[in-house]
Amino acid sequence: xxxxxxxxxxxxxxxxxxxxxxxxxxxxxxxxxxxxxxxxxxxxxxxxxxxxxxxxxxxxxxxxxxxxxxxxxxxxxxxxxxxxxxxxxxxxxxxxxxxxxxxxxxxxxxxxxxxxxxxxxxxxxxxxxxxxxxxxxxxxxxxxxxxxxxxxxxxxxxxxxxxxxxxxxxxxxxxxxxxxxxxxxxxxxxxxxxxxxxxxxxxxxxxxxxxxxxxxxxxxxxxxxxxxxxxxxxxxxxxxxxxxxxxxxxxxxxxxxxxxxxxxxxxxxxxxxxxxxxxxxxxxxxxxxxxxxxxxxxxxxxxxxxxxxxxxxxxxxxxxxxxxxxx
Numbered sequence: 178x179x180x181x182x183x184x185x186x187x188x189x190x191x192x193x194x195x196x197x198x199x200x201x202x203x204x205x206x207x208x209x210x211x212x213x214x215x216x217x218x219x220x221x222x223x224x225x226x227x228x229x230x231x232x233x234x235x236x237x238x239x240x241x242x243x244x245x246x247x248x249x250x251x252x253x254x255x256x257x258x259x260x261x262x263x264x265x266x267x268x269x270x271x272x273x274x275x276x277x278x279x280x281x282x283x284x285x286x287x288x289x290x291x292x293x294x295x296x297x298x299x300x301x302x303x304x305x306x307x308x309x310x311x312x313x314x315x316x317x318x319x320x321x322x323x324x325x326x327x328x329x330x331x332x333x334x335x336x337x338x339x340x341x342x343x344x345x346x347x348x349x350x351x352x353x354x355x356x357x358x359x360x361x362x363x364x365x366x367x368x369x370x371x372x373x374x375x376x377x378x379x380x381x382x383x384x385x386x387x388x389x390x391x392x393x394x395x396x397x398x399x400x401x402x403x404x405x406x407x408x409x410x411x412x413x414x415x416x417x418x419x420x421x422x423x424x425x426x427x428x429x430x431x432x433x434x435x436x437x438x439x440x441x442x443x444x445x446x447x448x449x450x451x452x453x454x455x456x457x458x459x460x461x462x463x464x465x466x467x468x469x470x471x472x473x474x475x476x477x478x479x480x481x482x483x484x485x486x487x488x489x490x491x492x493x494x495x496x497x498x499x500x501x502x503x504x
Contacts, residue, residue: 179203180394181242182221183228183272184249188350189287189341189383191216193246196387205240207249215348228268238279244394245276248287252351254314254467255452255460261315269323273331283400284336285393287386288324290379290405290478291317292340295470297376302479303403314467324403333401337393341386341406342379342476349383356418357425359463366418366433370473373435374415379476381406384495389483392490399486407480409494414472438473445469 180197184190185206191213194206204221207228216223227233228249251264269286276284294309294317308321327336345352360366368374389406393399412420415433422429441464449466452459464472487493 178243179205179241181205181207181237181245183207183226183245183247184209185216185221185223186210186212187248188213188348189344189386190248191219192346192348192383193248193387193390194221195219196384196391197221200391205242207237209249213348213350228272229263231271234268234271234275238275241280242276243282244285245272245281245283246285246287246390246394247272250287250320252316253458254316254465255449255457256315257453257456258315258318260456261319265316265319266322266326270326270330273327273336277331277335282335283394284327284331285390286323286327286336286338287390288320288338288340288403289317290340290342290407290476292321292324293478295467295474295476297475298477299475300477300479303405303482306405306478316467328401334397336401337399338403339386339389339393339406340403341381341389342478344381344383344386346383353421353425355463356421360418360422360426360429360431364432366415366431367441368414368433368435368472369441369469370438372414372473372475374418374433375413376473376475377477378412378414378417378472379478380408380410380412380417382408382495385483388487388490388492388495392486392492396486396489398489402482404482404486405478405480406483407478408496409480409484410496411477438469441469442466 180202182193185194186208194204194216197204198219206221207226208223273284292308293306312318324338386406422431445464445466448460448462452461
């Protein structure tokens with residue numbers, strides 16, 4: 178069977194391309210600008226594509242695909258709304274529409290758990306969770322709108338949404354480098370707010386994301402539904418920093434202090450606002466407002482649906498120790 182994976186040159190996309198190639202699928206991956214070594218090693222076919230361009234999108238379907246896994250997106254906690262709208266909403270609509278017109282069996286959309294909002298959670302399931310339409314950041318805002326558009330315009334059996342939490346693992350180019358840079362630059366790990374570092378940091382290993390994408394693609398039960406991807410191993414924010422220091426900065430002493438949220442919010446606002454004004458792809462400094470709202474809340478969801486889908490698809494969760502080693 179033939180699969181089109183968008184964003185295959187990036188971190189999650191290259192892992193997905195490698196995963197599906199190892200399982201015998203015929204994989205074509207769209208690449209744009211940078212392409213990871215993992216994707217180049219995977220053996221998947223590479224196609225350069227600009228998914229925000231209609232002609233480029235249409236050329237993709239000169240080839241017949243059984244499934245489309247849409248991973249490509251603008252992923253940042255800062256930036257102008259219009260750039261997110263075009264990349265994370267308009268492109269999704271048009272690609273999904275093309276998929277339906279070209280006989281794709283299922284369109285699997287990589288969303289985010291941030292569609293639930295950034296506040297305290299305590300093990301809620303997908304049935305108990307709702308989209309938080311009050312979000313201001315354009316990243317979750319357009320993920321929500323895209324999921325709603327898919328539900329309104331596609332037959333339920335022909336789409337599924339996968340909502341990973343904080344994706345991590347070998348080769349991570351986003352969360353891990355950013356956190357390690359913070360540990361290198363600061364003499365203290367500073368926790369803000371009432372949780373004091375004891376809040377859950379919702380890790381989703383990239384291997385579990387790939388396995389869930391597979392389940393969402395093949396299971397009849399996954400049609401028209403969304404699933405939260407979250408590792409079963411519970412990691413607090415404090416433990417996350419300690420695990421990173423142990424792996425990447427051996428010998429570094431972790432000293433933690435706690436401050437009220439209000440002490441950092443003006444600086445976070447400045448970082449976010451000025452970075453957006455400059456049209457940057459990343460914040461000038463951490464924390465941005467979006468990052469601050471993430472680290473001050475307890476993001477603890479149920480992963481029962483994920484585990485059930487994995488079991489039904491013949492897969493199982495891969496468990497990892499804090500250092501990233503399979504258990």
